[in-house]
Amino acid sequence: MSQYWVRWSTIKAVITRWFRPSAVYRSVEDIDMRALYAAGHRTVILDLDNTLMSYNEYTLSLQKLTWIETVKSLGFHVIIVSNNRSQSRVESVCQAAAVPGMRFACKPWLSAFQEFLDHSGIYVDDPIVIGDQLFTDIVFANRLGGYGILVQPLDPDSDSILKIPQREIERAVLKWFGFGSLSA
Numbered sequence: 001m002s003q004y005w006v007r008w009s010t011i012k013a014v015i016t017r018w019f020r021p022s023a024v025y026r027s028v029e030d031i032d033m034r035a036l037y038a039a040g041h042r043t044v045i046l047d048l049d050n051t052l053m054s055y056n057e058y059t060l061s062l063q064k065l066t067w068i069e070t071v072k073s074l075g076f077h078v079i080i081v082s083n084n085r086s087q088s089r090v091e092s093v094c095q096a097a098a099v100p101g102m103r104f105a106c107k108p109w110l111s112a113f114q115e116f117l118d119h120s121g122i123y124v125d126d127p128i129v130i131g132d133q134l135f136t137d138i139v140f141a142n143r144l145g146g147y148g149i150l151v152q153p154l155d156p157d158s159d160s161i162l163k164i165p166q167r168e169i170e171r172a173v174l175k176w177f178g179f180g181s182l183s184a
Helices: 008-019 033-038 062-073 087-097 111-120 134-144 163-177
Strands: 023-025 043-046 077-081 128-131 147-151
Touching: 008 134, 008 163, 062 077, 062 087, 077 087, 128 134, 134 147, 134 163
Parallel strands: 023 147, 043 077, 043 128, 128 147
Antiparallel strands: none
């Protein structure tokens, strides 16, 4: 019987490739979008739930709407990409923000998003992906080859019972990467 050994350096490289965010911030408002635009990024892909609004909210706050308008005025194309299944929730936010979006994206997988892009005619190159979850939003960003920004969840107390252990694992991984707390 043969044994297969994997070097620790290989495991570390794989974990870093898929799970390491490019940056970590407390909220979307803390991100220096001007610097990212100057660096050549032109598309911002935003997560919805717990990134732009909590699960308990039904409309975007004026603060978040203003932030999206500011980002668009800088020249960015903004897209909302959510794993949420509610068509009415995602559509109402997209209409309020005047941006395209998709629901039930199945992040971190790319197939539904690619189908959305093909159907809508939107071109995405070197995107910025902003979200609150390491295992969905940041892995999605890394699979796209984008710049993944992790933000603190707006309402961590609204997490489901299944999400609580996930958040603990995310905190451990972030600490391992040297981010410690969610601040830049």
